[in-house]
Amino acid sequence: MPNTKAFAASDAKTPLAPFSFDRRAPGDYDVAIDIKFCGICHTDIHQARDEWGGSVYPMVPGHEIAGIVTSVGGKVTKFKPGQHVGVGCFVDSCRTCTECRKGLEQYCAVETVFTYNSKDKDGHNTYGGYSGKIVVDENYVLRIPENLPLDASAPLLCAGITLYSPLRHWGAGPGRKVAIIGLGGLGHMGVKLAHAMGAEVTVLSQSLKKLGDGKRLGADHFYATSDPETFTTLKGHFDLIVNTVPAANEWDRFVGLLATDGALVMVGVPDEPVAVNGFPLITKRRTIAGSMIGGIAETQEMLDFCGRHNIASDVEVIPMQQVNEAFERVLKGDVRYRFVIDCGTL
Numbered sequence: 001m002p003n004t005k006a007f008a009a010s011d012a013k014t015p016l017a018p019f020s021f022d023r024r025a026p027g028d029y030d031v032a033i034d035i036k037f038c039g040i041c042h043t044d045i046h047q048a049r050d051e052w053g054g055s056v057y058p059m060v061p062g063h064e065i066a067g068i069v070t071s072v073g074g075k076v077t078k079f080k081p082g083q084h085v086g087v088g089c090f091v092d093s094c095r096t097c098t099e100c101r102k103g104l105e106q107y108c109a110v111e112t113v114f115t116y117n118s119k120d121k122d123g124h125n126t127y128g129g130y131s132g133k134i135v136v137d138e139n140y141v142l143r144i145p146e147n148l149p150l151d152a153s154a155p156l157l158c159a160g161i162t163l164y165s166p167l168r169h170w171g172a173g174p175g176r177k178v179a180i181i182g183l184g185g186l187g188h189m190g191v192k193l194a195h196a197m198g199a200e201v202t203v204l205s206q207s208l209k210k211l212g213d214g215k216r217l218g219a220d221h222f223y224a225t226s227d228p229e230t231f232t233t234l235k236g237h238f239d240l241i242v243n244t245v246p247a248a249n250e251w252d253r254f255v256g257l258l259a260t261d262g263a264l265v266m267v268g269v270p271d272e273p274v275a276v277n278g279f280p281l282i283t284k285r286r287t288i289a290g291s292m293i294g295g296i297a298e299t300q301e302m303l304d305f306c307g308r309h310n311i312a313s314d315v316e317v318i319p320m321q322q323v324n325e326a327f328e329r330v331l332k333g334d335v336r337y338r339f340v341i342d343c344g345t346l
């Protein structure tokens with residue numbers, strides 16, 4: 001069984017520290033991957049600190065994994081050694097429920113096996129990408145286009161697909177007006193992707209501090225939500241608003257920015273219940289919805305789309321030893337726009 005170095009949380013209160021463990025011996029359908037880079041997602045912090053409950057320790061976080069195939073099982077047909085590959089938020093699902101058969105494995109009705117803090121089908125805890133190696137069934141491994149840099153591609157596996165999936169589902173494209181609330185790790189991917197899809201893109205950010213960045217990333221317009229005038233100017237304007245900010249908000253104000261048939265879609269988990277008035281919804285057939293990552297086929301479609309449009313994340317690459325410091329900086333919003341761990345520094 002391949003032994004691997006890692007960084008793990010031993011409980012909810014202690015900083016992550018060096019750890020080592022054995023990955024499963026690769027089976028017939030498995031792909032063994034050398035992890036080169038792993039992005040730091042806000043979810044990693046929530047789970048390492050047990051902020052959502054149910055965390056199991058030791059925990060090796062990380063679900064934005066980019067690496068290179070080292071070997072494949074005898075029955076693997078989709079991958080070969082040397083290929084650039086990624087692993088996202090889940091590594092298995094039931095494969096037979098209605099959702100799985102539709103390629104919506106992230107919404108598996110039985111059980112999605114998440115990349116860490118989850119149990120695999122043999123009952124073992126799963127460990128994520130803050131480690132040197134991983135073994136994953138070929139059906140849950142993604143191809144990363146060779147023209148994309150591997151470090152900046154890692155965040156596509158969570159942040160990228162988290163935005164791509166709602167943009168596709170709600171039809172972002174030419175002639176459609178899309179707003180992204182929040183210009184952080186998720187939001188900056190939303191701007192790049194919606195722009196590449198041909199939509200007219202607006203950033204709704206708390207202040208105008210990141211206006212220059214927003215325009216560089218592909219936004220056509222940039223408005224501050226701290227300015228009440230924004231909500232008058234943009235009334236009834238958007239076909240789709242994707243909210244990437246977890247903080248509680250006055251949702252009615254954002255519903256008011258939707259055009260007829262517009263949708264306000266949550267991709268972060270709001271801190272508090274989403275309270276809205278019914279009248280603004282029914283009078284314009286508006287929708288409030290949620291969306292979580294994407295299925296395997298759609299994630300591959302997103303990676304291929306990024307390859308064609310030369311899209312990756314804006315990243316700050318750090319050695320593994322700085323992961324605890326990086327967590328603190330993520331909480332302060334002090335990163336443009338995603339930390340990526342160089343797993344070669346383990």
Ligand SMILES: [Zn+2]
Binds near residue numbers: 063
């Ligand atoms: Zn994530």
Ligand SMILES: [Zn+2]
Binds near residue numbers: 094095108
């Ligand atoms: Zn299923």
